[in-house]
Amino acid sequence: MAAKPLLTINDMSIVFSSPDEADIEAVRQVDLTLTPGKTLALVGESGCGKSVTARAVLRLLDRNAKIPSGKILYDTGAGPVDIARLNSDSLAMRAIRGAEISMIFQEPMSSLSPVHTIGDQIDEIIVLHDRLNKKQARERTISLLDQVGVPGARDRANAYPFELSGGLRQRAMIAMALACTPKLLIADEPTTALDVTTQAQILDLLRQLQDDFGMAMLFITHDLGVVAEIADEIAVMYLGDVVEQGDVYEVFRAPKHPYTQALMNSVPRLMRKAERQRLTPIKGTVPSPKDRPNGCAFTSRCPHAFGPCAEIRPQRTMVSTGHTARCHLLTHEKAEAFA
Incomplete structure (x- = not known):
């Protein structure tokens, strides 16, 4: 028996508006289905709409972007919710974002705060969504950093992003994304800036974590070699x-x-x-x-x-x-x- 879809994108379009020009359609009538325990790879050249599609799922689009048509149906367990119709700042969207659907962003150095330690940034997510006190949150943070292979996790939790290597920053981003054990993990080119050895370690880590948590995963990349290694299904995008x-x-x-x-x-x-x-x-x-x-x-x-x-x-x-x-x-x- 086929697993029930966790997230279904139906006929979704995304347009960007400008006061001086006509609306620009960046994504056109996209249909995608994500299933627990499976990985869907979204591939294509830079600028084809992969990251915009992923950000739409979390309602992290720019202010001048809108979803004029289509649905993003997320199964909460109590019934489907159309994320496309939720306000990006609503309590319902905040309860989903980071807790049930999480994202590993493309470049950790620009995604992590440079003035807060790694531990503080992960602690904040845990305290916000799971209502733990700071001591409990820090213990879970250390456990997560250890789980994703950060050596000396207790000490590294007190480090700032610029004090870590690219591979360790990426692992910290993964730990942050997994802080609340999400049902869906979106990985936006998580291995692009890494050397091949670290890339292989990150891919192995993601596969292992997916097996451990049973997550659905949307993996965005332009590397077909990575797709062959990690994905179950593939969607090829071109110009939206x-x-x-x-x-x-x-x-x-x-x-x-x-x-x-x-x-x-x-x-x-x-x-x-x-x-x-x-x-x-x-x-x-x-x-x-x-x-x-x-x-x-x-x-x-x-x-x-x-x-x-x-x-x-x-x-x-x-x-x-x-x-x-x-x-x-x-x-x-x-x-x-x-x-």
Whole structure:
């Protein structure tokens, strides 16, 4: 029996308004489902809308951003709550943010307060949500730091962020995100600035913590190697659109959208010297959201683009069980040659 979804994003769009220009659509009609104990990887080039989508779940969008349509349904256990309709400063949203849904931000040095110790910052979350006194909160903080592999946790709790290495700051961020044992953990490129050894340690740690707590995890990255190692499902974004989605093995084995194929072809591979060849880059650049094509967002860079691609947005097509893609080639007579 399939597990009940913890968070379901239905047809969600995000726009940014400006007093001098028309509204800019940053995310367009996104559908995502997160299940307890499973990891969904959200991938794509920088600026495609991954982080904005994640921040919408926690209602941490900029003041000029709004969610004009769609739902973010979170299962509280007592029934679904539409986060998209909650005020970002409401008591209901504050009870969810940090306690039931938590986030590891992309750059810990800019996300952590430079004038407060690591311990004080984690203590504050525990005191706020779990109503413990300061002594009890500090003991839990030390336990969390120890659990995420921070050596000398009791002493490190009194350290400021600038006194820690990048790897230790990232572990402190993970400890902070796990302070109240969330049901959903959002990890926004948590390994991007780390060396490969520390990156592997962080990924192992996240997998172990997910097994321990049974969390759902939304893992945001542009590194397909990381996706293959940690994710159960993948959603590929381009210019605010989810262009392909499905089981990681299925999508990696047989990618159907030209953008997913281009991403995979641009990944370096280990080869014998006689087999070595140049990487295949994705030609062109991502269009500005201000100049979004009426049709498929990838049209200007797609080597397979034809007639309707520029004017008609492709519908989501079921490729196989749980594997979907938005591409005209999948429903056109060219599909056989393309596949």
